[in-house]
Amino acid sequence: MQKEYQTITEISGPLVFAEVDEPVGYDEIVEIETPSGETRRGQVLESTSEYVAIQVFEGTDGIDRKSSVRFLGETLKMPLTEDLLGRVLSGSGQPIDDGPEIEPEERRDIVGAAINPTAREYPEEFIQSGVSAIDGMNTLVRGQKLPIFSGSGLPHNDLALQIARQATVPEEEAEGGEGSEFAVIFGAMGITAEEANAFMDDFERTGALERSVVFMNLADDPAVERTITPRLALTTAEYLAFEKDYHVLVILTDMTNYCEALREIGAAREEVPGRRGYPGYMYTDLATLYERAGRIEGRDGSVTQIPILTMPGDDDTHPIPDLTGYITEGQIVMDRDLNSQGIQPPINPLPSLSRLMDDGIGEGLTREDHADVSDQLYAAYAEGSDLRDLVNIVGREALSERDGRYLDFADRFEEEFLQQGYTTNRSIEETLDIAWELLSTFPKAELNRIDEELIEEYYHEEVAEEVAAD
Structure with missing residues (x-):
């Protein structure tokens, strides 16, 4: 049975407070009818045997003490x-x-x-x-x-x-x-x-x-x-x-x-x-x-x-x-x-x-090399990012050849792996192929987080040769 009251005592921001003569269920849905005939929905936020606090979904503009409050006896569904x-x-x-x-x-x-x-x-x-x-x-x-x-x-x-x-x-x-x-x-x-x-x-x-x-x-x-x-x-x-x-x-x-x-x-x-x-x-x-x-x-x-x-x-x-x-x-x-x-x-x-x-990755889930490649990418990018701070202090000329490779990797990682735009949809195979092309800029000995069998299968020799030639 629906209960209706005209006992609003206070309106504070999105809340309406009304007196009641018996407890009302917490979270119960409320309909508030304004003097102009407009109906607003709300929900019981706090309930005692004497008053309820109602949060009004559509805002409290137009609601005053003459408005009627009707409790529907059910929660929001x-x-x-x-x-x-x-x-x-x-x-x-x-x-x-x-x-x-x-x-x-x-x-x-x-x-x-x-x-x-x-x-x-x-x-x-x-x-x-x-x-x-x-x-x-x-x-x-x-x-x-x-x-x-x-x-x-x-x-x-x-x-x-x-x-x-x-x-x-x-x-x-x-x-x-x-x-x-x-x-x-x-x-x-x-x-x-x-x-x-x-x-x-x-x-x-x-x-x-x-x-x-x-x-x-x-x-x-x-x-x-x-x-x-x-x-x-x-x-x-x-x-x-x-x-x-x-x-x-x-x-x-x-x-x-x-x-x-x-x-x-x-x-x-x-x-x-x-x-x-x-x-x-x-x-x-x-x-x-x-x-x-x-x-x-x-x-x-x-x-x-x-x-x-x-x-x-x-x-x-x-x-x-x-x-x-x-x-x-x-x-x-x-x-x-x-x-x-x-x-x-x-x-x-x-x-x-x-x-x-x-x-969620690895053999039988996405591709067998996924976990190793992810670990190697993270380690290489972290080292390259740290070296950027060092370059700001001592200059690139002070870096070793190995450090230079990691610095170049960090730049290429951002430009080729992270950068893809908001309209490009890459499959996991495409993502891992890009990753291997980037990792192949390192000598095989540097890929210490990847299984040797995976290196033999996925390493891009032609990329390594191009880097060596440069």
Whole structure:
């Protein structure tokens, strides 16, 4: 039975406080009718026997003490159907693409059900993003949560679109071979209208929209709506993965805007702030999102997450990237210096990490030389980068011939391996072939992280001869 009150006592930012005569369920959905007849949706954020605090999804403008509050007796649910693929929804889950109304097969609570740890299947199947810096050195696997750490002004949106267009599960990696289907859930939070138009133009132009569900929360939409957008997206992903057997890649951008919404709501509730004013429970809140990635035994589908966040002031010790790093399995780091050099995408492999990479590469998974090549590339690029600092002090003339090779390798690595643009889709074979061409600029004795049999099979003698001749 629905309960209705006209007892609003206070409006504070995105929150409405109302008196009640009996307890109301936490997270219960609320409809608020303004004196002008407009209906707004909200959710119970705090409940006692005397009052409730309601967060209003569409904003509190126009709501006053004469407005009526109606409690619907249920939590927020996402209408789910396979026909959601190809649709564009608002941040609150309403269609905004002029398409037909959603006719759901079922409705699910957006909080989701935690995956039983004993039922989790270990992530170890390769996902090909088509981006060499990711596939070759920080490989993404199905069921993993691998965030992208970016900064203000860096092209993380271009990288997000590139991954959304290109990501696939190679047939030989998929269980049952060609029977595996791939879908992308794209959740945008707090983006500008210009960014939203760029996203949609790219999705429609490339045809990626056909296998995608897009949730779009804009910068001028209410901040409180950002707290439900990722939950709607992940509920959709879980349905497609575990009911319809899709391999689902969830891209969430920008998690910084999501955390700012948490801080705004916490301030309106007059909560005691934690680090830098963010709520003390932000770690737990982020974990409830990130931990919804994974695989379940006996189910063919999987949910893989790539959350994107912009680090305020490029500070990786800021609470948002800091807490994200504790929960997730690594990070892809975008670099401002590489971006200023024109490297696209400007991914720096040195601070980047994929903790599950070793389980998703190697013999029988991508290619037998993948693990060794990745280790050798990392070591060589790290040494070349260190030598750049030395050159600034003593000059190149003071370097040995060996040091000069590593310095030249670092330059070529950036220009040929990292640099590929946002429209080039490289297979893992192409990525590893480029890597071997670069590594072949070293004498075989320098390749001390690669098995000798692999060197004999893949080493490019003609490249080594050209370098020797120079």
